[in-house]
Amino acid sequence: MANRTQDLNIIDLFDRENGIVKASIYSDPDVYKLEMERIFSRSWLFLGHEGQIPKFGDFLVTTMAEDSVIVSRQGDGTITAILNQCRHRGNRLCLADMGNSKSFRCTYHGWVYNSAGGLVGMPHETDGYHNKLNKAEWGAIRVPRVEIHKGLIFGNWDAEAPALSAALGDVAWYLDAFLDGAEGGIELSGPHRHHVKCNWKWQAEQHGTDFYHAAISHNSALTALNPPGAPPTSFEYTQTPDETGYQFGMPELGHGAAGWFPARNDGLVRFAPAPAPAYLGGPAREEMRARLGDIRTDEMGSLVMTVFPNLSLNRAARYLRVWQPRGPNRTEVVHYIILDKKMPEEVKDAIVRGTSFSFNASGLFEQDDSENVALCHRGASEGHISRQTPLNVQMGLGFGGPHPDFPGQINHVYAEEGARAFYSHWQDLLMGGAK
Amino acid sequence: MDTRTNDALRLQWSIEQFLYEETGLLEERRFAEWLALTTDDIVYAMPVRTTRTLRDFDKRFLPIERAGHFREDKQTLSIRVKKLADPKSWSENPPSVPRIFVTNVRVRETEIDDEFLVISSFMFTRTRMEQSYAPITGRREDILRRAETPYGFMLARRMIYIDHAALPGSGINTLI
Numbered sequence: 133m134a135n136r137t138q139d140l141n142i143i144d145l146f147d148r149e150n151g152i153v154k155a156s157i158y159s160d161p162d163v164y165k166l167e168m169e170r171i172f173s174r175s176w177l178f179l180g181h182e183g184q185i186p187k188f189g190d191f192l193v194t195t196m197a198e199d200s201v202i203v204s205r206q207g208d209g210t211i212t213a214i215l216n217q218c219r220h221r222g223n224r225l226c227l228a229d230m231g232n233s234k235s236f237r238c239t240y241h242g243w244v245y246n247s248a249g250g251l252v253g254m255p256h257e258t259d260g261y262h263n264k265l266n267k268a269e270w271g272a273i274r275v276p277r278v279e280i281h282k283g284l285i286f287g288n289w290d291a292e293a294p295a296l297s298a299a300l301g302d303v304a305w306y307l308d309a310f311l312d313g314a315e316g317g318i319e320l321s322g323p324h325r326h327h328v329k330c331n332w333k334w335q336a337e338q339h340g341t342d343f344y345h346a347a348i349s350h351n352s353a354l355t356a357l358n359p360p361g362a363p364p365t366s367f368e369y370t371q372t373p374d375e376t377g378y379q380f381g382m383p384e385l386g387h388g389a390a391g392w393f394p395a396r397n398d399g400l401v402r403f404a405p406a407p408a409p410a411y412l413g414g415p416a417r418e419e420m421r422a423r424l425g426d427i428r429t430d431e432m433g434s435l436v437m438t439v440f441p442n443l444s445l446n447r448a449a450r451y452l453r454v455w456q457p458r459g460p461n462r463t464e465v466v467h468y469i470i471l472d473k474k475m476p477e478e479v480k481d482a483i484v485r486g487t488s489f490s491f492n493a494s495g496l497f498e499q500d501d502s503e504n505v506a507l508c509h510r511g512a513s514e515g516h517i518s519r520q521t522p523l524n525v526q527m528g529l530g531f532g533g534p535h536p537d538f539p540g541q542i543n544h545v546y547a548e549e550g551a552r553a554f555y556s557h558w559q560d561l562l563m564g565g566a567k
Numbered sequence: 568m569d570t571r572t573n574d575a576l577r578l579q580w581s582i583e584q585f586l587y588e589e590t591g592l593l594e595e596r597r598f599a600e601w602l603a604l605t606t607d608d609i610v611y612a613m614p615v616r617t618t619r620t621l622r623d624f625d626k627r628f629l630p631i632e633r634a635g636h637f638r639e640d641k642q643t644l645s646i647r648v649k650k651l652a653d654p655k656s657w658s659e660n661p662p663s664v665p666r667i668f669v670t671n672v673r674v675r676e677t678e679i680d681d682e683f684l685v686i687s688s689f690m691f692t693r694t695r696m697e698q699s700y701a702p703i704t705g706r707r708e709d710i711l712r713r714a715e716t717p718y719g720f721m722l723a724r725r726m727i728y729i730d731h732a733a734l735p736g737s738g739i740n741t742l743i
């Protein structure tokens with residue numbers, strides 16, 4: 133490991149004083165391997181929401197980076213996560229994406245595991261293994277740490293990792309704006325999954341920092357959403373390119389968040405058709421105010437954020453998604469729509485339609501984002517010279533500071549404070565440093 | 568040939584011609600003309616497929632009112648078509664080349680006269696610059712309504728059941 137680390141010269145991959153990132157970080161297989169070892173094996177990774185597996189035996193299969201895991205509800209109400217792998221010859225234990233099962237039988241030779249990973253038996257235990265196989269030693273690999281934050285389930289491969297609450301730090305205040313606005317909490321619609329030919333970092337970084345792209349990238353979507361007869365880019369109906377807003381970066385933990393605060397106070401009802409706006413703007417808003425306070429209710433509707441390393445959320449579009457690495461050059465996007473559990477069915481229905489129209493894989497806005505990041509990836513990874521290029525992450529460098537209302541290191545909305553925080557923590561972890 | 572068989576053949580033929588023509592409009596990016604072939608109450612949706620065991624096989628598509636890759640009506644389809652015509656629609660300028668193969672066309676009568684359930688299989692490919700995206704395959708379940716259009720029908724519903732648990736090729740930027 134030491135050699136590869138030296139060969140990579142991690143210190144040169146990101147220059148945090150000057151805001152410069154090397155293009156090769158998006159495609160170098162050695163960087164990717166090191167990310168798997170030092171970031172995805174040590175960080176808290178999003179697994180799902182408690183509401184997806186309410187009953188004993190309910191399970192969902194997801195991935196922690198590329199590792200398939202089974203997340204299960206146990207009889208005592210706790211949640212476990214195990215590697216989806218048989219300890220005999222490595223076969224997948226479960227092929228379904230979700231379901232209810234208290235045990236998993238390997239389809240090759242029939243080893244049977246309970247949903248917490250314990251090996252409970254196998255064919256020919258007596259005549260084949262002579263009762264000598266110590267089943268306690270041969271359970272499925274368990275994710276040693278599973279913790280829950282307001283219904284969101286996270287797992288961590290590092291048994292010594294600090295608690296989830298410490299890893300979230302100040303970002304929890306922003307995250308809770310998505311989770312805590314209504315009694316009974318949220319539920320997730322999905323997962324909707326799609327693939328993009330790009331490195332996982334493009335969109336993870338982007339969601340923690342980039343309001344800069346919106347007016348240009350999404351110009352045609354914004355124009356198309358204008359009412360008939362409106363001038364081509366009046367943005368009246370949708371978004372005006374506000375000059376105010378904030379961006380939050382947390383270099384010690386890698387998180388970032390941004391939004392057109394406080395001007396964009398209608399963001400909470402942005403993309404959903406009737407009857408959602410009346411509901412969200414009416415009684416739901418008053419409940420939210422009581423629970424979250426004025427700032428998170430009235431001023432932060434356009435919040436977009438990344439919880440390091442690969443969980444991102446968008447409040448106006450009401451989505452939560454995970455950027456699952458699939459090798460250096462591909463990402464599987466696992467996308468959920470966020471609903472409040474107590475919402476009337478017709479409001480949920482309207483939100484699902486609105487978000488899928490705007491931000492699901494084929495959504496009006498998502499089309500241009502996907503294409504741009506895929507082209508960024510090609511631009512930064514195809515060509516020997518192209519891979520050496522220093523890329524610019526300097527927006528607002530040196531202009532960050534504290535703010536009375538918002539926790540963290542705050543900058544103007546048009547800044548790359550979040551991106552620099554993301555790459556700072558990324559680099560610290562690659563160097564084997566702070567968790 | 569008796570009249571019944573003759574009628575069935577004519578219906579099958581005319582519905583297939585409709586599918587080829589409307590799909591041709593999509594391939595040729597004549598989206599506004601395609602939109603004119605959809606009814607005002609059009610439902611155009613792609614549910615999410617999940618991988619399930621045989622026991623849960625009938626739950627393999629998530630309920631469309633609770634999840635879906637998209638679920639459009641006339642208004643949102645019109646907005647999509649408007650966007651596709653905008654030179655600032657970066658994902659489609661320069662335009663990609665959509666190719667849609669439609670086959671295995673089965674026609675079923677419905678309870679409503681002049682409305683037919685039409686089931687077909689498709690493959691959708693998208694090529695842009697020198698790259699082809701991974702093909703998307705699946706089944707269309709359409710409702711066609713007889714109407715005074717150049718092709719004799721209008722599209723009143725299109726449910727697109729794809730074969731993939733994860734949508735390849737970063738989704739569909741045109742129409743399918």
Ligand code: FES
Nearest residue numbers: 218220221238241
């Ligand atoms: S690989 Fe699972 S029982 Fe042999």
Ligand SMILES: [Fe+2]
Nearest residue numbers: 346349497501
């Ligand atoms: Fe975007």
